[in-house]
Amino acid sequence: MSKRLTGIKAVGRYREAATGREVNVKQGRNASRGTDILYYLFRGSRVFITDCEFYSDKWQKVECITDMKVDKQTAHVIVNICLGLAVVVLLIVLVRSGTL
16 A cells, blocks of 8 residues: 655664664655654565554664764864875775885
């Protein structure tokens, strides 16, 4: 049964406790009934999640690095470390290939 959904937005990344599968849960509004629907995509089709199931212990929020809040100074330090590591890796590749 296909449901036409409007206003689709990402809720977040969640792990199903029983299977360990991590999925991106989304929320949309059923256009004909006006109800909110929770679902995730699996092999190209929607798998619907009931509210009771979602708000129980069956689904656990997965913390992503993009969810972290850092101040500007910390962000600059992280970027500089990553750039430094990239330069080191590039130098190692060039030395091993004999071009440097």
